[in-house]
Each structure stands twice: as structure tokens, then as C-alpha cells.
Amino acid sequence: MTRLEELLTAWLPAQRWFAGKGAAVDALRIEAAHVLVPGLPGLRLLVVAVVQNGRTDRYQVLLGLRAPESVPDELAHAVIGVCESPADLDGPPAVAAYDAAHDAAMTAHLLTGIAEHRDVGPVRFRSAPGAGVRTGLRSLVLTGEQSNTTLVYGEEYVLKTFRRLWPGLNPDLELTSALTEVGSEYVARPYGWIEADVVDPDTGRSSPTTLAMLQEHLRSATDGWVLAATSVRDLYASPGLPPEQAGGDFAGEAQRLGAATAAVHRDLARVLPTDVLGSEAQARLADRMTTRLRAAVAEVPQLAPHAEALHAAFEELGALGADLPVQRVHGDYHLGQVVRTDAGWVLLDFEGEPAVPVRERQKLSSPLRDVAGMLRSFDYAARYQLVGRTDDPELVAAARAWAQRNREAFCEGYAFGGGVDPEKHQVVLRAFEYDKAVYEVVYEARHRPHWISIPLDSITALTG
Numbered sequence: 255m256t257r258l259e260e261l262l263t264a265w266l267p268a269q270r271w272f273a274g275k276g277a278a279v280d281a282l283r284i285e286a287a288h289v290l291v292p293g294l295p296g297l298r299l300l301v302v303a304v305v306q307n308g309r310t311d312r313y314q315v316l317l318g319l320r321a322p323e324s325v326p327d328e329l330a331h332a333v334i335g336v337c338e339s340p341a342d343l344d345g346p347p348a349v350a351a352y353d354a355a356h357d358a359a360m361t362a363h364l365l366t367g368i369a370e371h372r373d374v375g376p377v378r379f380r381s382a383p384g385a386g387v388r389t390g391l392r393s394l395v396l397t398g399e400q401s402n403t404t405l406v407y408g409e410e411y412v413l414k415t416f417r418r419l420w421p422g423l424n425p426d427l428e429l430t431s432a433l434t435e436v437g438s439e440y441v442a443r444p445y446g447w448i449e450a451d452v453v454d455p456d457t458g459r460s461s462p463t464t465l466a467m468l469q470e471h472l473r474s475a476t477d478g479w480v481l482a483a484t485s486v487r488d489l490y491a492s493p494g495l496p497p498e499q500a501g502g503d504f505a506g507e508a509q510r511l512g513a514a515t516a517a518v519h520r521d522l523a524r525v526l527p528t529d530v531l532g533s534e535a536q537a538r539l540a541d542r543m544t545t546r547l548r549a550a551v552a553e554v555p556q557l558a559p560h561a562e563a564l565h566a567a568f569e570e571l572g573a574l575g576a577d578l579p580v581q582r583v584h585g586d587y588h589l590g591q592v593v594r595t596d597a598g599w600v601l602l603d604f605e606g607e608p609a610v611p612v613r614e615r616q617k618l619s620s621p622l623r624d625v626a627g628m629l630r631s632f633d634y635a636a637r638y639q640l641v642g643r644t645d646d647p648e649l650v651a652a653a654r655a656w657a658q659r660n661r662e663a664f665c666e667g668y669a670f671g672g673g674v675d676p677e678k679h680q681v682v683l684r685a686f687e688y689d690k691a692v693y694e695v696v697y698e699a700r701h702r703p704h705w706i707s708i709p710l711d712s713i714t715a716l717t718g
Contacts, residue, residue, distance in 0.1 A: 258351060259284060261335035262302055266313065271401050271417040273609055274306045281305040288377045288450065290363060294345050295320045297360040299377060301419065301452065310455065312419040314465055318354030325350045332356040355403050355415065361393040365407055368446035368468055381446040382431065387468070401608040409473050411445060415466040421454040422612035424464035426605035429582060432525050433518065440514045440601050443470040472600060475593035481507065482589050482635040489652055490639065497656045505663040511592060512667025514599040515628065519621040520672050523581045529618050530577040540572030543689045550692045554699045556710055557692070563717035564688050571685035578682060580618035587624040588631035625668060625676055626686035630694065632660045633712045641705060654715060687716070
């Protein structure tokens with residue numbers, strides 16, 4: 255193991271976007287080191303393979319190199335460590351390696367590469383058809399992201415760099431591009447991307463893989479979760495008032511969001527493949543839900559009292575006689591994936607679940623899976639502010655009323671916007687929502703035990 259690999263072994267697990275937290279790194283190797291900017295200061299794009307518990311994951315690291323004494327104070331927090339100079343570098347014997355996502359001088363080259371449609375060795379920079387990209391803009395790293403790193407260039411663009419790499423075309427670029435081509439008003443326009451060939455470990459073949467995606471920056475946008483949480487706080491500050499009478503009622507926005515979601519689903523079905531699941535395929539889908547439930551109960555015993563009701567819902571899905579239409583969907587839909595602009599709602603982050611291989615995320619699913627994800631998000635928005643306060647019956651009742659009002663408004667908007675009517679497909683919707691809630695219980699037990707009451711209380715209310 256080289257000194258740089260040793261440094262990365264210590265540094266990677268401390269990053270928010272590292273997926274293997276809590277497990278030891280058994281091995282690490284740099285599979286590729288593409289020189290994007292030669293010399294010092296320099297920029298390299300690393301593909302790093304990390305082995306944990308017999309599983310190998312690949313991560314993208316934008317590695318900056320500088321002479322150790324020339325690292326500016328504003329980059330001190332991004333330093334990974336000092337290592338030997340690469341063999342191709344004619345310079346000092348040792349260099350400071352750092353996360354170059356934080357170095358605006360280096361990230362400017364990424365924007366220029368996209369604008370100029372450059373090939374830098376095996377790394378390909380591409381602009382979207384008809385998209386002119388303005389260069390010379392300074393970048394800043396957005397804080398708070400869990401799975402990727404996003405750079406904001408001036409007030410024009412955001413560049414999402416996909417930290418965990420799965421071979422193939424990232425669904426975020428694929429679906430956003432498809433929706434833009436049909437004139438959807440509910441997505442942020444893509445301006446370009448960066449890609450390189452990455453070997454698929456399952457097939458042994460190289461596949462063009464999306465490394466980053468440049469998109470329109472929505473300057474006036476407000477996060478959907480923030481808007482919903484503000485509405486809930488207004489309700490809690492108005493004791494005794496129903497949600498529709500409290501200041502900041504969110505139901506109108508929830509209804510408009512439902513209509514926007516339906517429009518996106520309609521456009522996806524128009525331009526990308528669709529299919530139907532027959533009875534056998536539905537039975538297999540229900541069996542997978544049941545398998546996840548059994549594993550969850552074994553890991554989280556608090557779920558056991560609800561297992562019978564949850565299993566019954568999955569069995570009902572498996573016994574459903576009618577064909578189930580499936581298509582491309584968002585795949586990880588919740589209030590944190592939508593923003594409200596002056597013009598209306600915009601859907602973001604179509605990449606699906608980042609922990610799942612691209613080929614799995616590209617599989618067709620029922621659009622009601624996205625609906626169920628948003629319904630679960632309304633429950634979270636209502637209940638997360640009650641953590642540690644569930645002994646207040648008035649607040650608990652207010653949370654349930656807020657969630658129910660906005661769930662209904664979203665479903666009404668979705669049906670009005672041309673989506674399948676959730677009220678007429680309760681068996682399918684219920685199964686997807688229960689499956690999502692089971693996932694949430696396991697996630698909270700592993701990562702935020704103090705939040706586990708949120709999905710458990712929701713399951714109690716849903717199955718009661």
C-alpha cells in the first residue's frame with residue numbers, strides 16, 4: 255500500500271458521503287489516477303476501490319496536489335496528508351494531497367472542460383446539446399449532502415459529483431435529460447456531464463460511467479422539507495387549531511406537488527420504456543417485501559408486534575389479480591428531493607438510491623412507489639419535531655392531523671394531474687408504503703436510534 259493509499263484509508267471513512275461507516279476498511283487501492291491538471295498545483299481524478307466485509311465499493315476522489323508549504327489557509331481543512339510525489343511529477347519529493355472539490359482554482363478546470371467538450375486522457379467532458387456553458391465562475395461546495403458533493407458555480411450552475419461510483423449512465427443524468435427533451439417544466443435543465451470508463455466487476459467489461467453532472471442552479475428555490483417543517487412549526491405554535499386554520503397551511507403546496515409529480519411520471523412514461531407486471535411478477539415483488547420484513551424484525555424486535563399486519567398487506571399485493579403498470583420512476587422520492595421556485599415545484603436528484611447499482615435503479619417500477627415515498631416524507635415532517643415530546647397528546651394529535659391533511663392533498667393533486675388515482679389503488683400503495691416504513695425502521699435503528707419512534711409510530715397509526 256502506498257503512502258497515499260494509507261492516507262485515504264484513514265480519510266475516506268470520515269467523509270459524510272462514505273457509505274461504509276462503522277465497518278473496518280480491509281483493503282484499499284487506487285484503481286485509476288487520471289491527471290486532469292498536470293504539475294503543481296495539480297488535479298487528479300482518482301477511482302478508489304475500498305474492501306469492507308468482503309464487498310468492494312468504488313469512490314471518486316478529486317485529488318489536489320500542492321507543495322506542502324504552499325497550501326493556503328482556506329484549504330487546510332481539506333488536506334488529506336503529505337505523501338510521496340507521483341512518479342510522473344517533476345517536482346519536490348513530497349506533496350500535500352487534499353480534497354480538490356474545495357479548491358476553486360482547480361474546479362474551474364471542470365467547468366471549462368465541459369464548456370469546451372474536452373477529452374483529458376480517458377476522462378470525457380461533455381456539454382448537453384444546445385447548451386452554452388459560461389466559464390470563469392468561482393465554485394463553492396454545498397454543505398449538508400450525504401452521498402455526493404455538489405459545487406455551485408456563481409449563480410448559474412451546480413455540478414454534482416457522484417462520490418460512490420457504479421458503472422453505467424447515472425439515472426439522474428438519464429432521466430433529467432429525457433424530461434428536458436420533452437419540455438418538462440418540473441426539472442432543472444442539465445448543461446453537461448463528466449464521464450469515464452469504469453470496469454463492471456460483475457461482467458469484467460468497461461462501461462461509460464457518469465462521474466459528475468452539471469445542471470441549472472435554481473437561485474430562488476426553497477427546499478420542500480424546509481417548507482413543510484415550517485408549516486408544522488406554525489401548527490405546533492397554534493395549540494388547538496386544526497391544520498387548515500393554522501398559519502402556514504401546507505395543503506395547497508402538497509396538492510400542487512402531487513400534480514407536478516403526476517406530470518413528471520406521465521412524461522417519463524411517454525419517452526422511456528413501460529411494461530406491466532402480471533400476477534407472478536407481483537407475487538415475487540410481494541415475496542421480496544416479506545423477506546425484507548423478516549430480516550427487519552430479526553434486527554429490530556420493536557417491529558415484531560406489527561409484523562402480522564405488514565405481512566398481510568404484502569400478501570394482499572401478491573394476490574392482486576390485475577396487471578400492475580410499471581415505468582421509470584424517481585426511486586428515492588421525498589420532500590428533500592423537491593424545491594419550490596417562484597414558478598412552482600421542481601423535482602431533483604433522480605439518481606435513485608445511491609447504495610444500489612445503476613442497473614437495479616434503472617428497473618421499471620410502479621409510479622405509486624414514488625407516491626408512497628412522499629407520503630412517508632409527510633409523516634416524517636410531522637413527527638420528527640416530536641422526538642422526545644411524544645408524551646404531549648395534543649401535539650401528537652396535531653402531527654397526525656397535519657400528516658393526514660397533506661397526504662390527502664398530495665394524492666388529490668396527483669390524481670388531478672393525470673396520475674393513477676391512489677385512492678383506487680390502495681392495495682398497491684399500502685404495500686409500497688409499508689415496505690418503505692420497514693426500511694426506515696432499520697435505517698433509524700442503525701444510524702439514528704433516537705428517531706426510531708418516527709417510523710414505528712407511523713406504522714402503528716397506519717396498521718391500527
